[in-house]
Amino acid sequence: MLFDTTQLALERAIEGAGKRHEALAANLANANTPGYQRVDVDLHTALAAAVGRGEDTRSALGSLSFAPTRDNSAGATRADGSTVDVDAESAKLAANALEQQAAVQVAHARIGILKAAMGTGV
């Protein structure tokens, strides 16, 4: 098999980061919506649970959905009942973008190794 579970996990991580970006961007778009409850994608828990499945890792990774969920743990930070803190969301967004880029770079390097092995050069 050309692509192993690590490569699959990286691809899913990139996809999940995209979904998480969507959720965080929605929070920022609703920064001034009264009573808005922030959404988030629990990317790390989902990926960690799938990767730790041993033999079933491949199918577990394939069935990850990265659905955004309402974050009810966050208390209201503002008088209008909104749970969005623009600074915290921006920080999460920046961290998420970096994580995505890290995953892309590792995936890129691994593809480069395959290319080298095939003799097509990097």
Place this chain on the structure above:
Amino acid sequence: MSLFGGLEISASGLTAERLRMDVSAENLANAQTTRGTDGQPYRRKEVILQETPGSFGASLSAAMGANKGTQGGGVQVAGVVQDTATPLKRVYDPGHPDADAQGYVSMPNVDTVTEMVDLISAQRAYEANVTAMQAAKQMFSRTLELLR
């Protein structure tokens, strides 16, 4: 397409914040207007924002219990309403053409400080959405580098 969705969500935020800015500017411009479109003193306007319901697919899967989460679909403008709760300001100016029998003029209920605060908050929120858009763009172009 995940990342294009992110761009659309940020774009909805940009549109909403720009409208808030426009409305605040309109309020400031009409801070002294004693004759609005209805002949009455101008009343300050407010933008009502609401969360955009998610896409059909997301709503369907949520209704079917596939996942508990609802897809955040950005923000939309529910309407622009007149602020009738704040009373009009009464200014004593007997020479004014719109003064009543006692010499008082009803001035718009626009408070310039409130409007300036709204303007700044809209501007900052706009910037936050631009940053999110830039991050999405960067993520997307990085992913494209996989092809090289």
